[in-house]
Amino acid sequence: MGLRTVTDANAKNSVVLAPAELEARLRQIGADRYHHQHPFHLLMHEGKLSRGQMQAWALNRYYYQSQIPIKDATILARTQDAELRRAWRSRIIDHDGDADGGARGVERPGGIEKWLALVEAAGLSRERAIRCEGVLPAVRYAVDAYIHFVAKKSLLEAVASSLTEMFAGSLIALRMDSLRKHYPWLAPGLAYFEGRITQAPADAAFALRWATEHAKTREQQELVCDALRAKCDILWAQLDALYFAYVEPGWPPPGTFRPETFAREGQSK
Amino acid sequence: MGLRTVTDANAKNSVVLAPAELEARLRQIGADRYHHQHPFHLLMHEGKLSRGQMQAWALNRYYYQSQIPIKDATILARTQDAELRRAWRSRIIDHDGDADGGARGVERPGGIEKWLALVEAAGLSRERAIRCEGVLPAVRYAVDAYIHFVAKKSLLEAVASSLTEMFAGSLIALRMDSLRKHYPWLAPGLAYFEGRITQAPADAAFALRWATEHAKTREQQELVCDALRAKCDILWAQLDALYFAYVEPGWPPPGTFRPETFAREGQSK
Numbered sequence: 001m002g003l004r005t006v007t008d009a010n011a012k013n014s015v016v017l018a019p020a021e022l023e024a025r026l027r028q029i030g031a032d033r034y035h036h037q038h039p040f041h042l043l044m045h046e047g048k049l050s051r052g053q054m055q056a057w058a059l060n061r062y063y064y065q066s067q068i069p070i071k072d073a074t075i076l077a078r079t080q081d082a083e084l085r086r087a088w089r090s091r092i093i094d095h096d097g098d099a100d101g102g103a104r105g106v107e108r109p110g111g112i113e114k115w116l117a118l119v120e121a122a123g124l125s126r127e128r129a130i131r132c133e134g135v136l137p138a139v140r141y142a143v144d145a146y147i148h149f150v151a152k153k154s155l156l157e158a159v160a161s162s163l164t165e166m167f168a169g170s171l172i173a174l175r176m177d178s179l180r181k182h183y184p185w186l187a188p189g190l191a192y193f194e195g196r197i198t199q200a201p202a203d204a205a206f207a208l209r210w211a212t213e214h215a216k217t218r219e220q221q222e223l224v225c226d227a228l229r230a231k232c233d234i235l236w237a238q239l240d241a242l243y244f245a246y247v248e249p250g251w252p253p254p255g256t257f258r259p260e261t262f263a264r265e266g267q268s269k
Numbered sequence: 270m271g272l273r274t275v276t277d278a279n280a281k282n283s284v285v286l287a288p289a290e291l292e293a294r295l296r297q298i299g300a301d302r303y304h305h306q307h308p309f310h311l312l313m314h315e316g317k318l319s320r321g322q323m324q325a326w327a328l329n330r331y332y333y334q335s336q337i338p339i340k341d342a343t344i345l346a347r348t349q350d351a352e353l354r355r356a357w358r359s360r361i362i363d364h365d366g367d368a369d370g371g372a373r374g375v376e377r378p379g380g381i382e383k384w385l386a387l388v389e390a391a392g393l394s395r396e397r398a399i400r401c402e403g404v405l406p407a408v409r410y411a412v413d414a415y416i417h418f419v420a421k422k423s424l425l426e427a428v429a430s431s432l433t434e435m436f437a438g439s440l441i442a443l444r445m446d447s448l449r450k451h452y453p454w455l456a457p458g459l460a461y462f463e464g465r466i467t468q469a470p471a472d473a474a475f476a477l478r479w480a481t482e483h484a485k486t487r488e489q490q491e492l493v494c495d496a497l498r499a500k501c502d503i504l505w506a507q508l509d510a511l512y513f514a515y516v517e518p519g520w521p522p523p524g525t526f527r528p529e530t531f532a533r534e535g536q537s538k
Binding site: 148 | 502
């Protein structure tokens with residue numbers, strides 16, 4: 001695996017990277033482009049967002065959460081590899097849960113249900129989140145771009161686009177601390193993050209191993225890197241939309257969530 | 270056509286609108302949501318955008334222009350109605366032109382080629398625009414959302430999403446005046462707008478007539494209105510992305526166009 005071969009005259013782009021080297025490049029992309037350093041997250045972690053801004057975040061991010069099983073089912077539906085399907089299906093189970101107790105009769109809320117608890121803790125009704133009413137169009141377009149990416153690009157790129165989870169663990173740990181500290185009224189809604197602390201690193205480790213094994217040429221390794229960049233862009237664009245609509249200059253587009261009008265349905269003050 | 274029928278108990282939502290009434294509703298949606306009143310356009314028309322901001326606009330909007338024939342071909346490919354196909358194909362011809370002289374041997378630049386002239390007049394190379402290098406991800410997602418909309422919604426909604434052209438005529442006339450006045454260096458690049466002054470109203474009249482005839486129930490008429498709203502959102506989101514990246518707060522996402530670095534390839538000062 002550590003062997004390097006030169007397959008064409010352009011040595012720089014044709015040398016196959018060793019697994020550790022590919023991983024290092026992926027980690028550099030994360031350091032540069034993952035949304036941990038987006039100003040909206042920085043404000044959130046410093047406790048500088050208002051309740052209305054946190055509501056907008058919870059509501060809009062719900063749309064992303066709601067589409068994750070669709071994204072993962074799209075990947076499942078594309079592969080003839082039962083091993084990959086068996087590994088990948090846990091993501092769908094983690095997100096959709098067993099609302100009716102499932103085969104084992106044990107009711108386990110999934111990530112989507114847990115996110116709805118966060119929406120409610122923020123003071124919005126779950127029904128409004130489920131209707132996706134007032135979600136920013138730019139957030140919708142970015143999330144839908146993710147679905148289209150995994151549907152249309154190669155399976156390798158589809159799997160690689162999930163590699164942002166390599167960087168999720170430390171962001172989630174930091175976030176839980178800061179949410180508890182600065183937004184104590186969100187406490188009943190933090191189960192989502194507790195679940196992700198173990199799920200995200202496990203999912204990321206599998207996807208990294210799979211992508212590393214299946215990217216056999218340098219060209220394929222570059223596609224893996226590009227897929228990670230594309231996914232970072234998708235996450236970044238969602239926070240851009242939130243920041244610009246609700247922080248600065250604070251212009252939610254026509255027909256989207258306005259914190260003041262939503263406050264009335266808040267379940268806690 | 271002016272006849273009203275009540276098809277269910279909910280009179281408000283079941284009364285079929287007369288054509289003039291439907292048109293009035295569509296015009297109201299345009300007045301409320303079309304991007305003529307987006308702050309980025311207002312600044313542009315007041316002459317308050319810098320050359321770099323105008324470059325960013327020309328570059329990003331090029332991506333939209335480049336996808337219009339794809340959007341129109343998607344509509345063509347969905348209908349068995351040869352009359353609709355014959356009418357609609359003129360849009361593809363208007364945008365793609367006859368670069369090689371076409372059947373009649375007359376070289377006619379299309380809308381995309383004319384937009385590239387605008388990009389060059391703004392001081393960027395056509396090659397960079399064609400590569401779509403540095404286009405804002407949020408603009409890409411919005412434009413791609415338009416393609417997916419016409420591919421996945423009903424044909425009626427796909428046609429109706431073009432009705433923003435009902436409002437393009439007056440915006441283009443205003444824009445040509447203000448571009449000539451405030452950005453005289455753009456003068457060699459205004460042929461695009463000259464063409465659209467006649468094309469847009471003709472296209473809009475056809476689409477309005479077609480949508481009016483094919484929306485036979487109130488429910489279908491509401492779908493027509495919703496499609497126009499959805500398209501307004503798509504146009505609005507593109508300007509939001511431009512405004513937020515290049516005006517206020519002025520944060521282009523990682524990997525996107527930066528006016529200063531691009532200035533070097535400017536063809537005029």
